Structures are given as structure tokens and as C-alpha cells.
Amino acid sequence: MPSSPEEKGFGQGNPALHEWALGVFRPEDAVLSEIRQRSIREGLPAIAVGKFDGLHLEVLARAAGAQKAVEIGTLGGYSGVCLLRGMAPHGVLYTFEYSEKHARVANESFHKAGVAARVHVHVGAAIEKLPEIEAEAPFDLVFVDADKVSYPAYLAWAADHLREGGLLLADNAFGFGEIHLPGDDEGRKALRKFNEELAQGGRFRATMIPTAEGLALGVKVK
Numbered sequence: 001m002p003s004s005p006e007e008k009g010f011g012q013g014n015p016a017l018h019e020w021a022l023g024v025f026r027p028e029d030a031v032l033s034e035i036r037q038r039s040i041r042e043g044l045p046a047i048a049v050g051k052f053d054g055l056h057l058e059v060l061a062r063a064a065g066a067q068k069a070v071e072i073g074t075l076g077g078y079s080g081v082c083l084l085r086g087m088a089p090h091g092v093l094y095t096f097e098y099s100e101k102h103a104r105v106a107n108e109s110f111h112k113a114g115v116a117a118r119v120h121v122h123v124g125a126a127i128e129k130l131p132e133i134e135a136e137a138p139f140d141l142v143f144v145d146a147d148k149v150s151y152p153a154y155l156a157w158a159a160d161h162l163r164e165g166g167l168l169l170a171d172n173a174f175g176f177g178e179i180h181l182p183g184d185d186e187g188r189k190a191l192r193k194f195n196e197e198l199a200q201g202g203r204f205r206a207t208m209i210p211t212a213e214g215l216a217l218g219v220k221v222k
């Protein structure tokens with residue numbers, strides 16, 4: 001399965017339209033730009049959410065009035081800062097990251113962004129660490145952006161631990177442009193299962209925000 005392109009397409013792939021939208025909405029300020037650049041300098045892969053994806057996360061967290069949110073896949077903290085910016089002033093984010101190195105970079109990002117007091121970074125395989133926060137459920141928002149083979153398991157966890165009306169968000173739901181293709185790639189098969197369960201499983205009313213990577217969005221209904 002391929003990976004995310006460094007520059008994520010937007011506006012029908014029209015670069016001039018993309019530039020126009022960046023100029024008007026200004027999705028990435030100096031704090032976020034520093035996180036993106038420092039993460040790459042520290043040797044992290046350049047796979048943070050795109051600039052507009054970050055803004056989508058902030059605005060959706062704000063619309064949901066999120067006070068307790070979960071993120072699976074921290075990387076250098078870029079999307080975590082976006083979520084926290086949209087959350088209520090005392091809102092808390094629980095974020096899960098497999099790599100100790102990524103978590104260290106993220107902790108620095110959270111300090112620099114002034115949100116460190118409102119974030120708990122859990123280091124290890126998310127599926128093993130998620131039970132650590134189950135006593136805090138129900139959550140208002142869950143954002144999934146980690147290993148693709150586990151997306152169905154993360155969706156099942158979210159369905160059981162979100163409040164009714166809570167939001168499920170997942171990046172890369174288009175499977176890097178290959179979700180619709182036949183084949184046995186494990187990541188692609190898992191992403192297909194995730195999308196089908198989200199759209200048809202009865203626990204969410206869901207849509208696909210047609211970003212470059214596909215940002216799946218579901219509201220828990222049951």
C-alpha cells in the first residue's frame with residue numbers, strides 16, 4: 001500500500017485554487033508550521049495531516065463542543081494541537097503513539113503550543129493501551145490516524161466509548177487512492193472493512209469529507 005504524498009491535493013488538484021484557499025483560510029500558523037518542520041528535522045516521516053485537514057479537525061472539534069477527545073496516532077503532535085485548539089478551554093485530549101521518539105517530539109510540540117496541561121500521551125500499541133482510559137468514557141470525539149490494519153478495531157472501540165452524538169473521524173479513508181481497487185493488500189482490505197462498517201453498520205450516520213486523503217466522519221447514533 002502506498003503512503004501519503006507530502007503535498008496533499010486540494011481543489012480538484014488545481015494548485016492556483018489551493019494557493020487562493022490557503023491565503024483566505026490560513027490553516028497553518030507559525031506554531032503548526034514549526035511543528036511540521038521540527039518533526040521532519042527530527043527524522044519523523046512527513047505524514048502529518050495536511051494543512052486543511054488540521055483546520056477541519058479544529059473546526060469539527062469546536063462544532064462538537066468536545067471536552068474529552070481521543071487521538072490514535074500522535075506523530076509529532078500536529079493534529080493533536082489542532083484538536084486541542086478546537087476543544088473547550090478545559091478540554092482534555094488522550095493521544096496514543098507507538099513510537100517513543102514520536103511521543104517525545106509531540107510532547108515538545110504540546111509544550112510549545114501551550115496545551116501540554118490538557119494532553120495525555122500514551123506510548124505503546126494503541127489497541128493495548130486504550131483500556132487505560134476507558135474509565136473516562138464516554139468521549140466526545142475519536143480521531144483515528146495510525147496503522148491502517150487496525151482501523152476496524154479502532155472503529156469498534158470508538159463505537160463502544162463515544163457518547164451518542166459524538167464524532168468519529170479517520171484520516172486516509174481513501175486508502176491512498178487505492179481503496180476501490182481489488183486485491184489482497186492487508187491495509188486496503190482493513191480500510192474497506194472500516195468504511196463499510198462505518199457507513200452501513202448502524203452505529204454511525206457517516207459521510208466522507210472528500211479531502212485529498214479522504215477524511216471519514218461519523219456521528220454515533222447507537
Ligand SMILES: C[S@@+](CC[C@H](N)C(=O)[O-])C[C@H]1O[C@@H](n2cnc3c(N)ncnc32)[C@H](O)[C@@H]1O
Nearest residue numbers: 048049073075078079097098125126145146147
Ligand atoms: C499518520 S501518523 C499520525 C499523524 C498525526 N495524526 C498528525 O497528523 O500529526 C501515524 C502515527 O501512528 C503511529 N502508530 C502506528 N501504529 C500504531 C499503533 N499500533 N499504535 C499507536 N500508534 C501507532 C505511528 O508511529 C505514527 O506516528
